[in-house]
């Protein structure tokens with residue numbers, strides 16, 4: 532068979548494949564749990580011969596060897612579209628940089644030539660008899676990256692599920708420069724377990740959910756708690772249209788909650804763009820005809836989301852100020868996460884008939900010295916990054932309730948947000964609101 536001959540011709544060791552990289556190059560790794568483990572090790576081993584090689588990735592799920600082995604950071608610069616807990620450590624230590632983006636636009640940076648790619652290194656499922664390799668867990672911006680790349684190196688992993696896609700879900704052997712094989716386990720990222728306060732927050736959102744909704748759950752503990760709550764509820768015929776496929780959705784599928792039968796687009800199919808989860812979730816996706824992967828440029832497009840009536844988007848945030856500006860990605864200048872798909876889904880959910888978007892957070896935290904900090908703040912301080920502007924602020928949720936901000940004046944917003952602040956901070960916030968000129972004498976307190 533011709534495709535197998537071509538495969539054999541292109542098959543080489545990781546060490547041979549990474550010889551394609553030159554000093555000064557830009558390299559893209561496939562994102563999230565599709566991390567190309569063997570190629571990363573082989574590239575890191577060239578640290579003494581290479582200079583100024585820039586790598587782009589997002590949500591690193593295992594130690595990254597081009598970071599770990601290049602202590603002097605002479606050979607490699609690691610850049611992140613979005614951050615995992617491990618990435619936060621790299622950023623804190625000055626071993627990585629963040630690249631701001633909204634996920635619906637990420638692919639266009641490549642197709643418009645704004646993000647050049649000398650070599651793409653991606654993990655795929657084994658080749659089928661027609662010569663195709665499934666992108667598996669990560670559809671994301673894969674196609675745009677590959678279209679932009681001068682050299683394409685596949686890391687074939689037998690554990691990568693074959694995932695059906697709407698479009699741009701596989702690559703053919705004829706388009707590939709090199710193939711390497713790696714039989715190690717895929718990265719897993721089952722997500723942070725829900726805490727008691729996550730559950731309290733989820734319980735406030737729950738009354739807004741209804742049968743037949745199209746559900747997007749984001750990253751973090753609160754969306755996971757919602758997954759648990761819906762799985763144990765009487766809700767029926769939930770539709771899945773989400774950027775992130777997580778174990779929360781696996782729970783919902785197992786509980787029979789997701790049927791997708793009321794969706795106006797891709798009826799009977801759940802749609803996602805990137806999967807971060809457990810080995811059980813990966814197995815569930817393997818040749819699963821009920822689920823489609825699609826590019827971020829489609830899944831996160833507000834024009835697409837708009838067509839899904841009854842859309843409910845639930846994401847996490849870090850802090851909100853009394854004007855309704857939301858930071859979901861930084862604490863001061865400390866980069867914690869990324870904009871990701873948050874703004875895309877808030878925009879699309881608002882446009883959908885009966886659509887709603889929720890941003891949820893704990894009302895406060897205590898730092899390592901025991902000092903308590905309110906997550907509802909009078910105003911942001913220098914360095915805080917605004918992820919969602921106040922003009923698009925959706926339903927904000929804490930353990931103390933829900934504040935719907937759209938359409939409200941500044942003094943109404945201040946009142947609504949102070950009502951869901953931690954009680955210990957409410958008086959301070961009222962004083963601040965008065966000093967900022969956004970508190971009326973007749974406001975409730």
Ligand SMILES: CC(=O)SCCNC(=O)CCNC(=O)[C@H](O)C(C)(C)COP(=O)(O)OP(=O)(O)OC[C@H]1O[C@@H](n2cnc3c(N)ncnc32)[C@H](O)[C@@H]1OP(=O)(O)O
Nearest residue numbers: 749750751752774775846847848849859862868871872873
């Ligand atoms: C995926 C889709 O389908 S679309 C869109 C989804 N994406 C987004 O919404 C992007 C932005 N949101 C997020 O990334 C997440 O929801 C987060 C980061 C806001 C919350 O996620 P969680 O996993 O619940 O966060 P968690 O509470 O564990 O905190 C993560 C880190 O932020 C820190 N942090 C969180 N809140 C604060 C705060 N107010 N002040 C200081 N630090 C904070 C924590 O200490 C922790 O740091 P560490 O890893 O060094 O310990």
Ligand SMILES: CCCC(=O)O
Nearest residue numbers: 750775870871872873
């Ligand atoms: C994979 C989740 C990325 C995001 O926050 O959008």
